[in-house]
Amino acid sequence: MKLKFLGTGGGRYVTGMQKRKTAGILIETDETKIHLDPGPGALVYANQETDPEETEAVIVSHAHPDHSNDASAIIEMMTQAYDQPGAVFANKTAMEGHADLEKVISEYHKDLCLDTKTLEEGGEYEFKDLKIKSQEMFHGDPNTQGLKLSTEEKTVGFWTDTEFSEELLPFYEDCDIMVIYCTRPRDRPIKGHTSIDEVPDILEDTEASTAIITHFGYAMLDTDMTEEKEWLKEQVEPKIIFAEDGMQFPGNRSLGDF
Numbered sequence: 564m565k566l567k568f569l570g571t572g573g574g575r576y577v578t579g580m581q582k583r584k585t586a587g588i589l590i591e592t593d594e595t596k597i598h599l600d601p602g603p604g605a606l607v608y609a610n611q612e613t614d615p616e617e618t619e620a621v622i623v624s625h626a627h628p629d630h631s632n633d634a635s636a637i638i639e640m641m642t643q644a645y646d647q648p649g650a651v652f653a654n655k656t657a658m659e660g661h662a663d664l665e666k667v668i669s670e671y672h673k674d675l676c677l678d679t680k681t682l683e684e685g686g687e688y689e690f691k692d693l694k695i696k697s698q699e700m701f702h703g704d705p706n707t708q709g710l711k712l713s714t715e716e717k718t719v720g721f722w723t724d725t726e727f728s729e730e731l732l733p734f735y736e737d738c739d740i741m742v743i744y745c746t747r748p749r750d751r752p753i754k755g756h757t758s759i760d761e762v763p764d765i766l767e768d769t770e771a772s773t774a775i776i777t778h779f780g781y782a783m784l785d786t787d788m789t790e791e792k793e794w795l796k797e798q799v800e801p802k803i804i805f806a807e808d809g810m811q812f813p814g815n816r817s818l819g820d821f
């Protein structure tokens with residue numbers, strides 16, 4: 564499995580100003596390519612920086628624009644432009660709407676896909692050589708899903724937008740790699756999001772050898788990121804990587820080499 568970070572920004576200010584891109588993460592396995600959380604810019608950078616004809620599915624963790632804005636455009640790219648059967652895995656709000664959050668994937672776009680699945684607490688799904696598991700997180704969109712993607716070789720956990728809670732930890736115990744959406748620096752937490760000082764607790768019970776921090780919010784990008792990174796490295800055992808736009812992990816090797 565390989566990860567390509569098309570975008571590493573998060574939150575409304577970074578999204579609005581494009582201080583970092585908000586184009587999501589491409590997950591590549593031996594058999595398929597999936598676009599996770601395609602925010603604004605995802606369609607453009609999928610075409611500019613990847614082999615777009617290879618994308619076969621889209622995953623949406625929740626219905627906020629920095630995770631879902633380009634989902635319909637990516638579905639059209641897959642199914643119309645590049646003739647893939649197309650599959651969409653999205654949380655309930657993205658599929659059906661919730662309170663004043665409108666659904667983001669229209670019936671028309673669902674119909675373009677051969678397969679559509681609603682991600683829910685305790686859900687287990689399969690796509691090609693990838694197993695997808697989901698659990699409910701604690702975020703503004705109450706149906707937000709955390710994810711675990713596994714091939715036979717490796718399991719990658721995605722700690723998506725959420726407030727920290729110990730309840731969320733057991734799900735990630737068997738992960739080899741953790742990708743942590745961490746919008747905030749130390750000592751500047753906000754409700755519904757994760758900050759750097761919580762990362763050690765997230766990693767405490769996992770078997771992960773590497774943690775990749777991404778989805779940086781404005782306050783984070785405005786702070787001394789090197790200092791945040793050095794502090795975090797001293798607290799935890801796993802290798803810490805702060806993602807950059809366009810970064811591929813692991814470099815040119817398959818995760819299986821680690």
Ligand SMILES: [Zn+2]
Nearest residue numbers: 625627702724
């Ligand atoms: Zn969100």
